[in-house]
Amino acid sequence: MKGLVAYDSRWGNCEKIAMQIAKGLEDAGIEVEVARSSQKGIQPDHDFLVLGSPTRTGNASRKIRRFIAREISGKFEGRPFAAFGTGILSFRDKGEPQSAQRIHALLENVGLKPVAEPLSAAVLKLKGPLAEGELERAYNYGLELGGKLK
Ligand SMILES: Cc1cc2nc3c(=O)[nH]c(=O)nc-3n(C[C@H](O)[C@H](O)[C@H](O)COP(=O)(O)O)c2cc1C
Numbered sequence: 001m002k003g004l005v006a007y008d009s010r011w012g013n014c015e016k017i018a019m020q021i022a023k024g025l026e027d028a029g030i031e032v033e034v035a036r037s038s039q040k041g042i043q044p045d046h047d048f049l050v051l052g053s054p055t056r057t058g059n060a061s062r063k064i065r066r067f068i069a070r071e072i073s074g075k076f077e078g079r080p081f082a083a084f085g086t087g088i089l090s091f092r093d094k095g096e097p098q099s100a101q102r103i104h105a106l107l108e109n110v111g112l113k114p115v116a117e118p119l120s121a122a123v124l125k126l127k128g129p130l131a132e133g134e135l136e137r138a139y140n141y142g143l144e145l146g147g148k149l150k
Contacts, residue, residue, distance in 0.1 A: 001030055001149060004046040007084075008037040008053040008063040011127040014086040017138045018052055021084060021119075024142020025050070030149060037067035044075040048082075048115070048149055050142075051107065055087035055099040060106065064099070068106050077111035082118070082145055084138070089122035089131050115148050116141070 003025065007018035022032045035042065037053065049072065053064035085099030092098055100118035108114060119141045122131040 001047050002045070003030060003032050003048040003050060003149070004035060004042065005032050005050045006035045006037050006039070006042070006064075006067065007051070008061045008067070010054060013121075013123050013128045013130055014052055014054050014084075016130060016135060017084055017086060017119075017121045018050075020135050020138035021050055021052075021142035021145070024139045024144075025146045028143050028146020028150065030146045037061075037064045040071070042071040046076070046079070048080040049076060049107070049112065050082045050084065050145070051103050052084035052086075052119075053099045053103065055085055055091070055097075058097040060085065060099040060102040064103060065106065068103070068110065072107070072112075073110040079112055080115040080149060081107045081112040082114065082116040082141075083107060084119040084121065084141070086121045086123055086130070088126070089124055092120050092122050116145055
């Protein structure tokens with residue numbers, strides 16, 4: 001079982017979340033490759049995908065949407081996935097749409113199968129920092145995901 005954790009990040013907050021999820025997966029005994037969504041030529045030999053981006057005006061970032069359209073669509077049907085993202089704490093807590101939900105919907109639309117609810121992590125301001133406890137939550141998310149995938 002080998003998976004891909006791919007993410008977009010402008011100021012590094014979503015990247016930190018991606019790294020924690022990857023660490024959790026690895027500690028659950030799962031092999032993962034971590035890549036930026038700008039990477040091209042993703043090999044379709046991954047058994048599962050974990051994709052994330054910052055929230056941009058209630059949507060997933062343009063880079064991760066393009067990544068899904070170019071690198072994922074038509075190549076990973078039927079394989080398990082989980083989605084994550086970052087967004088402003090007050091927006092998230094008011095229930096405003098977050099990137100993780102959008103990525104979840106996009107991946108379902110191209111035929112992948114969800115294995116977990118999307119993880120929406122929060123930043124206090126545009127450039128961060130992450131809200132307290134989010135790194136640990138992301139690590140635990142990866143660990144639990146690893147348990148489900150095994
Ligand atoms: C143009 C722009 C639009 C944004 N729109 C939203 C939004 O609609 N909802 C939200 O929660 N955060 C929004 N944000 C905040 C970003 O989600 C936040 O900067 C990002 O998650 C930080 O992660 P990063 O350091 O990985 O880029 C926006 C940020 C920018 C720059």
